[in-house]
Amino acid sequence: xxxxxxxxxxxxxxxxxxxRLEMQEYLEQQLRIVLDGMGDSPPAFRLEFQPPANPEHGxxxxxxxxxxxxxxxxxxxxxxxEIAERLRALPIDSSRIEGIxxxxxxxxxxRFAANYLTSELRELLDRSEDFGRSNAGxxxxxxxxxxxxxxxxxxxxxxxxxAVLGDTIASLLSWSGWxxxxxxxxxxxxxxxxxxxxxxxSRYTALANPSMGTKTIGSGEDKTTVPESFPEDxxxxxxxxxxxxxxxxxxxxxxxxxxxxxxxxxSAEKCIFEGIVRTLARLGILMxxxxxxxxxxxxxxxxxxxxxLREKGLAYDHEGAVWFKTTEFGKDKDxxxxxxxxxxxxxxxxxxxxxxxxxxGFDLAVDIFGADHIATFPDVLNGVESLGYDSDKIDVVIYQxxxxxxxNEPVKMSTRKAQYxxxxxxxxxxxxxxxxxxxxxxxxxxxxxxxxxxAREASEKNPVFYxxxxxxxxxxxxxxxxxxxxxxxxxxxxxxxSHEAESSLIKELIRFPQTVSRAAETREPHRIANxxxxxxxxxxxxxxxxxxxxxxxxxASARMSLALATRIVLKNGLSVxxxxxxxxx
RNA sequence: GCCCUCGUAGCUCAGGGGAUAGAGCACCGGUUUCCUAAACCGGGUGUCGGAGGUUCGAAUCCUCCCGAGGGCGCCA
Numbered sequence: 209x210x211x212x213x214x215x216x217x218x219x220x221x222x223x224x225x226x227x228r229l230e231m232q233e234y235l236e237q238q239l240r241i242v243l244d245g246m247g248d249s250p251p252a253f254r255l256e257f258q259p260p261a262n263p264e265h266g267x268x269x270x271x272x273x274x275x276x277x278x279x280x281x282x283x284x285x286x287x288x289x290e291i292a293e294r295l296r297a298l299p300i301d302s303s304r305i306e307g308i309x310x311x312x313x314x315x316x317x318x319r320f321a322a323n324y325l326t327s328e329l330r331e332l333l334d335r336s337e338d339f340g341r342s343n344a345g346x347x348x349x350x351x352x353x354x355x356x357x358x359x360x361x362x363x364x365x366x367x368x369x370x371a372v373l374g375d376t377i378a379s380l381l382s383w384s385g386w387x388x389x390x391x392x393x394x395x396x397x398x399x400x401x402x403x404x405x406x407x408x409x410s411r412y413t414a415l416a417n418p419s420m421g422t423k424t425i426g427s428g429e430d431k432t433t434v435p436e437s438f439p440e441d442x443x444x445x446x447x448x449x450x451x452x453x454x455x456x457x458x459x460x461x462x463x464x465x466x467x468x469x470x471x472x473x474x475s476a477e478k479c480i481f482e483g484i485v486r487t488l489a490r491l492g493i494l495m496x497x498x499x500x501x502x503x504x505x506x507x508x509x510x511x512x513x514x515x516x517l518r519e520k521g522l523a524y525d526h527e528g529a530v531w532f533k534t535t536e537f538g539k540d541k542d543x544x545x546x547x548x549x550x551x552x553x554x555x556x557x558x559x560x561x562x563x564x565x566x567x568x569g570f571d572l573a574v575d576i577f578g579a580d581h582i583a584t585f586p587d588v589l590n591g592v593e594s595l596g597y598d599s600d601k602i603d604v605v606i607y608q609x610x611x612x613x614x615x616n617e618p619v620k621m622s623t624r625k626a627q628y629x630x631x632x633x634x635x636x637x638x639x640x641x642x643x644x645x646x647x648x649x650x651x652x653x654x655x656x657x658x659x660x661x662x663a664r665e666a667s668e669k670n671p672v673f674y675x676x677x678x679x680x681x682x683x684x685x686x687x688x689x690x691x692x693x694x695x696x697x698x699x700x701x702x703x704x705x706s707h708e709a710e711s712s713l714i715k716e717l718i719r720f721p722q723t724v725s726r727a728a729e730t731r732e733p734h735r736i737a738n739x740x741x742x743x744x745x746x747x748x749x750x751x752x753x754x755x756x757x758x759x760x761x762x763x764a765s766a767r768m769s770l771a772l773a774t775r776i777v778l779k780n781g782l783s784v785x786x787x788x789x790x791x792x793x
Numbered sequence: 794g795c796c797c798u799c800g801u802a803g804c805u806c807a808g809g810g811g812a813u814a815g816a817g818c819a820c821c822g823g824u825u826u827c828c829u830a831a832a833c834c835g836g837g838u839g840u841c842g843g844a845g846g847u848u849c850g851a852a853u854c855c856u857c858c859c860g861a862g863g864g865c866g867c868c869a
Contacts, residue, residue, distance in 0.1 A: 547867040
């Protein structure tokens with residue numbers, strides 16, 4: 209922190225811009241001087257500031273007196289009074305701090321000079337589309353890995369939460385200055401893909417050879433008729449039949465004698481992946497890289513991991529399998545890395561994959577996982593760490609599952625059984641913006657109850673429309689201004705914005721940068737959603753109380769500036785969330 | 794049995810050491826000669842799951858209990 213020489217002549221530097229942080233630093237300096245004069249503070253004592261919940265309590269509060277009550281063996285209010293008294297005697301720079309009050313149990317409440325708000329607002333307007341961006345992560349690279357569904361079927365509502373969370377966290381990091389890559393990890397080998405291929409082949413065979421018999425599988429309501437050759441645990445979705453049909457259209461019956469399932473696997477994978485990419489694009493999601501698990505075997509990375517773990521005594525042979533000593537890290541059991549069949553479990557490539565991420569030079573690797581992975585990712589972190597990498601660079605965001613409700617019944621989701629609602633169907637019903645917002649408006653940590661019927665019915669009252677409406681309204685004001693040849697003075701005196709609705713809107717708007725930073729640090733996009741609602745509320749109140757067009761020209765221009773500032777914040781905020789900001793609705 | 798997450802208004806959820814715990818939905822009433830009524834204004838609810846503990850101060854931190862969901866595979 210460099211020292212800023214504070215002007216001793218209030219009034220001369222009215223144009224000086226003071227950020228909240230500078231304000232806090234300034235107060236901290238002054239408070240230190242005062243407290244030093246009041247005797248020794250306890251060693252662990254640290255000054256804490258917080259914005260009061262109630263605007264009547266000023267702009268910034270300090271709880272020093274409460275913390276020091278025990279140490280000084282005096283009533284907190286009394287201490288606060290003394291601090292306030294001594295602060296006023298300093299003297300405090302009145303171009304920054306307008307008032308110091310003692311309130312409640314002993315809080316020191318500071319009121320900023322009006323100049324503070326207007327200078328912040330001016331900065332907002334100047335920075336415009338960059339307002340909210342920061343450089344916390346500048347010069348650093350982050351990788352956000354998400355979706356990562358294997359190509360066995362269309363994306364479902366459950367994947368939707370993952371996709372939107374990952375994309376938005378990537379966006380938040382990017383707003384915080386990180387150089388961000390979005391990556392999709394997949395495995396197109398293994399058991400599930402074999403079953404997929406066999407399922408397609410069976411459907412194809414039935415088409416090419418209609419005389420083939422059928423069988424009935426499942427029981428009760430799940431009872432279905434499938435071709436005789438249909439594999440056990442085969443995929444029942446309609447898309448399988450469609451893939452089979454397009455193969456039949458293209459090749460006729462010539463594939464009946466195919467030596468293996470390769471052609472079925474390849475075309476199914478291609479078709480399903482195309483669908484996934486299309487669905488993601490619809491949500492506005494564009495991956496930078498697709499990472500095939502296979503490459504970890506091709507490069508030998510996987511075997512390298514096993515070898516190194518053996519060297520460290522953390523991997524050993526037992527009953528034909530290779531085990532990972534997870535008991536070393538406090539687990540009850542060790543874990544199999546390579547089955548006795550020679551096939552690795554998913555944990556091994558996972559460790560290799562994360563090593564690969566760090567080897568690629570990422571300073572941060574964020575994973576978006578469903579709650580079912582909550583117990584397994586520590587193995588990966590421990591593996592990475594014991595290979596000599598810094599696992600602190602890996603950050604896992606866990607989201608709770610989406611409970612889909614149709615009518616009053618929770619729908620059981622299973623890709624294989626074809627009991628699911630696809631992400632595309634969801635977007636068809638409620639739209640892309642609502643879909644994104646719905647997944648983002650709640651903490652990823654809580655279960656998301658998604659009632660399809662309600663989502664459809666509520667679409668008109670959905671909170672996302674409220675935000676967009678506020679934005680559209682501002683655009684409408686601008687159109688009106690154009691119509692009446694409104695003369696806008698971009699340098700209007702912003703201190704004219706003294707109405708309560710105006711200052712609370714300004715206070716709301718200038719919180720945007722810290723809200724974005726905080727959301728990025730905690731990987732919590734819902735903070736933005738909640739914040740934007742507060743902005744929209746504050747704007748709508750301003751709109752209700754203060755007219756723009758028709759007021760005296762200077763006030764009208766000042767208010768127009770405020771409306772423009774609101775539009776900037778709404779637009780930037782919605783853009784962080786990947787939601788459109790329509791000009792009219 | 795062990796581990797993880799959650800339990801806040803009728804419902805869905807914010808808040809995660811500080812002042813009187815907040816929104817939206819739902820419910821009732823009012824508002825349009827006025828820049829979009831997809832809006833605004835007014836009306837009221839809480840043993841913050843329970844019990845202890847730490848603290849000047851707990852919805853928030855710790856312990857235990859109860860309840861919901863998830864995980865504990867040579868499945869991913």
